[in-house]
Amino acid sequence: MKKYLFGTAVTAGILFAGPQAADAAIDDHGSLSYGDSNSSVNDLQEALKEEGHFEGHTGSRFGPKTLQAVKDFQSAEKISSPSGSYYGVAGPSTQSALMDAVDSNSSSNTASSSSSSNSTSIGSHGSLSYGDRNSSVNALQKKLKEHGFFEGATGSRFGPKTLQAVKDFHSETGLSSPSGSYYGVAGPSTQSALMDYDGSSASSSSSNEQVAGVSTGTSSNIVNTAKQYIGTPYVWGGMSPSGFDCSGFINYVYDKHGKSMPRTVASIYSDVTKVSSPSVGDIVFFDTRGGASHAGIYIGNNEFIHAGASTGVTISSMDNSYWEPRYMGAGQI
Template sequence: MQKRYSKMGFTVFAIVLVIFLSANIVQADYGYTTLKMGMRGSDVSTLQTKLKSLGYFNNNVTGYFGSITKNSVIRFQKANGLYADGIVGKNTYRALNNSSAAALSSRGTVERASGSNIVATAKSYMGVPYVWGGTSPSGFDCSGFVHYVYGKYGIWLPRTTESLYPTGTYVTKANLRAGDLVFFTTYAPGASHVGIYIGNGDFIHASSSKGVTISNLSNSYYAQRYFGAKRVM
């Protein structure tokens, strides 16, 4: 009898655990990770930075989605005719992208996003060292580099390679054009490395061994590990 109750207790615990995880783990939404109160990380930092640039967030960037960040999101959502729940899902992401691009362009701080502009900006960081988790010109990792370059044009992309891959439109290797994102399977299954295609079979990326550098898709290492490409503009 005691074993039976123990087994029942474990089953109840397992069910409660599943419910708890389901309520607290947010799945990717159109390639973006839905952000809500209580979350932490680089995506939250990017959100706070974007809101700050638009005048909705006046505090320090902390990477923690607390009540101040939630209220800032709600103000942004109300101003843009969105459902004001303080949760950043696909519609809020899109509005942030559009608002960011419009706001930055109105101040004359960015040019129109195009393949040639993206490539020129990416090339300007040639030689910047590789830093795991790096998102600035003092050091980039592969997705941090892409995130930063596109961010210069008001285009907000997911921070990690894994969450970046579902974004955009699939492109065949034969139809690649400058500015497309190319993905590779390297240290982990699936998309685990990303670069920016620049034309003639070349792509620019933050290599763990060379920093920001240019490689060719026909290179034996990358040719064997090519995973796919996406167009995000």
């Protein structure tokens, strides 16, 4: 029987002596869920981090970050979904799948290291897409990181972070869009454009094009910064990556780019320069309980990123049946 990465269920009535083996910390905690605090949670976080689903320092508590990381892994591997009874619970199936992924990643790294050929160019393995593991993925990540689309440690696995980085590059350069068949795939055109990229958008009509108050370059950087916090939980009054409310999220993102604004949505709405239609990086406002009471950052394609009370930081469509009738307008700082 396959031993789970994070331990098997404790057999009732068996008493254990103190840990005597190096792996004792990952034994006997069974399924892991929100609120748990033990050494197995740390192992879970480390494995999720290796697979690109967990960022920051690991610990022994199964909190909001671990919960979101487990959900992301389950969604990516199609183990569970928001409608599933065990969505966010690291049970036997999730632990086994995560162990397989880590083992596969380790094997790939070993094979890559022992290979006699030094194939480190992006194009060495052809088109690259979600789930690929090879040295070309590492070269892709390094190039994306060089141009500001990828953050953190690079590796050999094309995971969620790499997927989002490629999508951001596609959107920035106009190579593809969410409706495109190859959105998020680093094919020959993407690889070539990435090698030649000089920081200008292929879709820009002029290198000097400006929107009121914010340059187009800054606008895309604001969006890229905002997307780094997708999945962060909603916290009333929150203004940090540990938790945001809607205006706290906007304040935090814009402050990263040297732009300050009032704290509340209503005050921001009064302070901005109103525009007839939003451009990337603008703030869009909604009336959810009388007047301007919710806001987000417009990212293009009629979508905005925001901290929703029931979703945390997420991307929503302005055509959504909830948001469309509540839209008030847009503004620029």
